[in-house]
Amino acid sequence: MKKGIIVTILFVITVVLAAACVNLSKKEEQMTFMELAQKRYSVRKYAQIPVEKEKIEEILKAGNIAPTAKNIQPQRIYVLQSKEALEKLAKLTPMGFDAPVVLMIAYNQDEEWKNPLQEGIHSGVEDVSIVATHIMLRAAELGLGSCWVNYFPNDETEKAFNLPNNEKIVLLMPIGYPAEDSKPNPNHTKKKELNETVKYL
Numbered sequence: 001m002k003k004g005i006i007v008t009i010l011f012v013i014t015v016v017l018a019a020a021c022v023n024l025s026k027k028e029e030q031m032t033f034m035e036l037a038q039k040r041y042s043v044r045k046y047a048q049i050p051v052e053k054e055k056i057e058e059i060l061k062a063g064n065i066a067p068t069a070k071n072i073q074p075q076r077i078y079v080l081q082s083k084e085a086l087e088k089l090a091k092l093t094p095m096g097f098d099a100p101v102v103l104m105i106a107y108n109q110d111e112e113w114k115n116p117l118q119e120g121i122h123s124g125v126e127d128v129s130i131v132a133t134h135i136m137l138r139a140a141e142l143g144l145g146s147c148w149v150n151y152f153p154n155d156e157t158e159k160a161f162n163l164p165n166n167e168k169i170v171l172l173m174p175i176g177y178p179a180e181d182s183k184p185n186p187n188h189t190k191k192k193e194l195n196e197t198v199k200y201l
């Protein structure tokens with residue numbers, strides 16, 4: 001009887017300790033926004049391992065909840081992951097960086113919000129930029145690297161991937177696990193002083 005009680009007490013202690021450990025490691029994984037923003041850097045060298053489908057879906061969901069003008073959501077995201085698509089892209093730009101996944105992030109010109117008070121001011125590029133920023137930060141949170149890439153021939157790329165005429169690509173975003181020797185470019189930490197970029201009026 002006494003032995004039974006001791007075994008039960010030991011079992012309860014073990015369960016409580018295990019739960020505390022799980023909770024602790026979860027807390028350690030959680031980063032503040034500033035920690036996450038500081039952790040992210042442009043990754044230009046990727047491990048040759050695939051990215052889990054669930055993680056791709058997670059980062060796409062983060063993009064999906066981004067704000068867009070009038071909540072129109074004109075973004076169109078093409079997930080390039082097949083050998084054929086990635087090879088096609090590699091012929092257009094070297095800046096897919098051999099990542100296992102490249103997002104081609106575009107917007108629909110007919111849908112984007114057009115400012116009725118100011119001729120020529122449209123929100124497509126801004127909308128896509130916020131979506132892409134959400135994606136980039138969620139990727140970093142999940143341990144994935146990314147890089148914002150504008151160095152590609154826009155018209156040629158739209159043509160090569162048979163995009164409809166009203167869809168304009170804003171950026172490419174390679175995504176994948178950073179290679180073991182990947183490290184931030186020295187530019188990463190070179191920031192202007194706030195008083196050079198901010199004016200209080």
Ligand SMILES: Cc1cc2nc3c(=O)[nH]c(=O)nc-3n(C[C@H](O)[C@H](O)[C@H](O)COP(=O)(O)O)c2cc1C
Binds near residue numbers: 095150152
């Ligand atoms: C609009 C935009 C366009 C960019 N285009 C490219 C690009 O074509 N190729 C590239 O390697 N990096 C590109 N970058 C990444 C920047 O060079 C990088 O964010 C910057 O040097 C700061 O480094 P960090 O991202 O590591 O903090 C681009 C970034 C932005 C925001």
